[in-house]
Amino acid sequence: MILVLAPTYGFAQREPAASPKDHPTRALTIEPGIGIHTNFGTDLLLAGLIQWNPYKRLSLASHTSFNINNLLQRDFNYIKTDYNYSFNQKFGAGTTFYSRKSTHTLLVMIGAKYTAFKETVYNPAVDKVSASISALSPDYGLMYSHKRGLKKYFFTGRLYVPLYPWPVKGSDINFVDGNINNIALEVGVGMKVK
């Protein structure tokens, strides 16, 4: 995360800064997008970010995401995925760095994640058995949002690195596996509302 963000921060400083009022992020923006998780890209994310910068260096945001998980392998070795989705809602605060035609926003996000999935073993040689999970969990982490364009519509790209279950459930190094698999990469088009 640091390696990703450090050059961005430097880039933001080197480019000639435009007046913040010219930027869409100086206002209220709505940024729908689609994305994937880094678990081999098998989850489809339908996401939206609403960002409001009340001051030059203060950014507030709400991020909503509906994820259709494991989209590409719904039937494997006599195991059928009946459904598998998750819904994330997070709110965050951070800061924005302004460059000439783009902005870079770093946010600390916190919210909740609801996950539901069901699988069924239908192997004819054994009894048919289903298992389902329905779980609500905390969801917090770091988000980087890049916006490019100065007019009403602009392109946007986001990276979200989840931190939960650290440190709430402990500091087990194996937890990082789940975090890495659930890094979200999103792209979309943004719109300046106000």
Added chain:
Amino acid sequence: MKRQKLTTLTLGALVGALVLFLASCSEEEFNPSLTREFSIQSTFNGATYKIKVGLPLDYNSSGIKHSSIYVLDGEENFDFVANHCEEISDRYSVTNVVVVSIGYGNDRELDYTPTKISPTTGGGGDFLYFLENELVPRIEQEFSVDTTRNSRAILGHSYGGLFGACALAVNNQLFGNYILLSPSIWFDNEVSLLLEKEYREKNRDKPQLVFLGIGESENLGRMQAPFEAFYQTLRDNYSSISLSKNTEDDLDHMGSKNPNVIKGLTYYFKNR
């Protein structure tokens, strides 16, 4: 200039925090004075396995024959398992066990899978022969351990859990206790369920302790339903089984491993 300095300081602090955090995540090494090591070559598959044996604190003084836990993926799991065996047995004031860590002699995918569905799978039978005829006899000859089936346990995660499930089915006289974490029951069209069914009549009345653990976030469409099928099969068909299952909230395949090791060992020490 001032801003550059601030940037450097901020990044330095972040890197420092990350290093400190990662350092805090490292596992504590099991007491070296209680650890014995040797290598053993299998005549069944030709591979050489590095074995570590973790002894209880009272190993030399008690003179008793200890139970034993054979740990798969030993190079990753030995310290964690041995330390927690000591801690949990101490907490419940029960006799600690001898922990036998089995390092990698072959690729784990080869050694821990029962059938050949690719060039890198299907060595589980040879590995089980190695355990039964070479490793276990050597351990029981060289260390003060109980030699009965009920005193032996096997602990495995993922493919290691699959291997344990297959050992339960096809060679049930070797181990009496099974700690199986996120077992890959899905492997080869649930072949482990078929093996269990095939050997059920021979095994169903034998006493056994089985702990099954999984992570709630294991949602790749292959883990949960076969795990539940295996659990229900054991629950419904084995008359003398001591059976428990645990789903670790909000954790995935790797993240749930250590929490389930702790719960599995706790169940084992309280119910063996």
